[in-house]
Amino acid sequence: MNQQTARMREIARELLEKKEVEMVIGWEKGTFFYNSTPVFITKPEDADKLIWDDYCAVNFAKLLMDYRYLDGKVAVFVKGCDARGVNRLIQDLVIKREKIYLIGMPCPGMKDAKIAAKLGQEKEAEVPLEGKCLYCTHPNPVIYDVLIGDEVPVEIREDRFARIKEFEEKSSDEKAQFWASQYDRCIRCYACRNVCPACNCRSCVFDQNQDWLERAVDRSGNQFYGLVRAFHVAGRCIECGECERACPMGIPIMLLKHKISKDINELFGEYEAGLDPEGDLPLGMYKADDPDEFM
């Protein structure tokens, strides 16, 4: 058992014993070595289920939405990306800061569970990082009540906009062909929407009872779904990469999200969502000198 795990259990047990929080959300070991799944702890004696390992990629921010009406507080473990997700929900007025207790986990980057599943445990050392961790700009939580361990040095492994620039060079036919072939695989399971901390609307245009877009799984419907969702989270996307990680069909959804972030940076000035729960959103406010080009 590593140091962080011991400290996690200790903090969780104490919070529950003192009844400071009603529930602790953390990771527990799943069925396989590459599964670290969410666990919801309400009794102090269950705190020993908690773990911290190379596969704690799941972002808990969205799960808080289910527990926002509890009487007491909810404690949740947050990595850098998760903390920005929590900021997203606070800024969107979905949850109140005083209803949650945040335990910060500086994150060295998580491993890719899908590849780990293929390679098997013997070759675990060869498992690469999650795609989302390669582009991570904030491994340390930007908001927390208590931090476990020391902050990790920020190491940008890959420039998230470099691949966008590369893609922009392609001809329009190549681009259309690429996206058509990617979204032809989409099964419209909406996992990307369900896992997204920015997709926190009470009612969603893609729901069954809405008539904005047909539900049929076909080339045009799938691509419009992807594009509409990308625009709905524009300027609010915290780039946690959960949509792409959750996608069972391996569609490179973050390409669309990074493209929008890049455009916002170019048109509205440098902006990273979810760093500060106060502040103005570039697309959430009006200025007389807003560039027309974004339309």
Add this chain to the structure above:
Amino acid sequence: MQRMLEFVGIDPERFQARWVSGSESVKFATVIEELTEQIRPLGPNRKLRDGE
């Protein structure tokens, strides 16, 4: 929007955003006529459609 459409392979000439007030009927008609004439040579759009 135009940048995004370009990114998914749509010709940017197919999309324009213009400000037209509800009372500017003549301007509205002119804008639409212009746009139609610009798009005509491009032919029907085959992208973002179902496979044929």
